[in-house]
Amino acid sequence: MSERKVVERRRHRWMLLGLVVVALLVAGVVGVRWWQDRAQPAIAGDRLTAFPAIDRSGLDHTQGRIVAVLEREFEAPGAGPKYAEGADEPWCADFVSWVLQEAGAPLANPNSGSWRIPGVYTLQEYYQGAGRFAPVGSGYQPRTGDVLLYTERSPFGQHTNIVLTAANGTVTTMGGNEFGEVAIHRFALAEIPGVVGYGRL
Numbered sequence: 048m049s050e051r052k053v054v055e056r057r058r059h060r061w062m063l064l065g066l067v068v069v070a071l072l073v074a075g076v077v078g079v080r081w082w083q084d085r086a087q088p089a090i091a092g093d094r095l096t097a098f099p100a101i102d103r104s105g106l107d108h109t110q111g112r113i114v115a116v117l118e119r120e121f122e123a124p125g126a127g128p129k130y131a132e133g134a135d136e137p138w139c140a141d142f143v144s145w146v147l148q149e150a151g152a153p154l155a156n157p158n159s160g161s162w163r164i165p166g167v168y169t170l171q172e173y174y175q176g177a178g179r180f181a182p183v184g185s186g187y188q189p190r191t192g193d194v195l196l197y198t199e200r201s202p203f204g205q206h207t208n209i210v211l212t213a214a215n216g217t218v219t220t221m222g223g224n225e226f227g228e229v230a231i232h233r234f235a236l237a238e239i240p241g242v243v244g245y246g247r248l
Contacts, residue, residue: 138223143194156169180245181244209222
């Protein structure tokens, strides 16, 4: 075999190897995109992939600000530390605290006085101490901006999120740290075990 043919064969092999490497890189990028873009399943009821249309004409000023903050965060969510003053911790209660602070309706941690309440039990303690806690079964009908509280028996585990809408026993909620993300769920309250009650706005 001539030297020229040997060089040509090597060149073809290198070209083929280069094409294989490029194909693998493209497949990797496509795979990563698919993995990142795939929709997480619902924790309870349905998981919404778009911010719901909300009639804001009946909302008071504070409710309107809360909905505006939630819509902004749904469109461009942050990671947990954004809502937890940089702390790396379970962040559902941090998210609730942060949204209410941003909306001009801050909470007051009963232990530290800070606007941030990092735990679900402490969040419930805050609402109870403020006379704003409505337990499940009390007949209270949740409103936009109320905080929903759950025990570990719920599909969410020990958790909290914010009511976007409520009607006919069905709520639409938005919360942080739901599969590690900011997410919106819609479900019938009667079908969800472990709901403790509401922190009234």
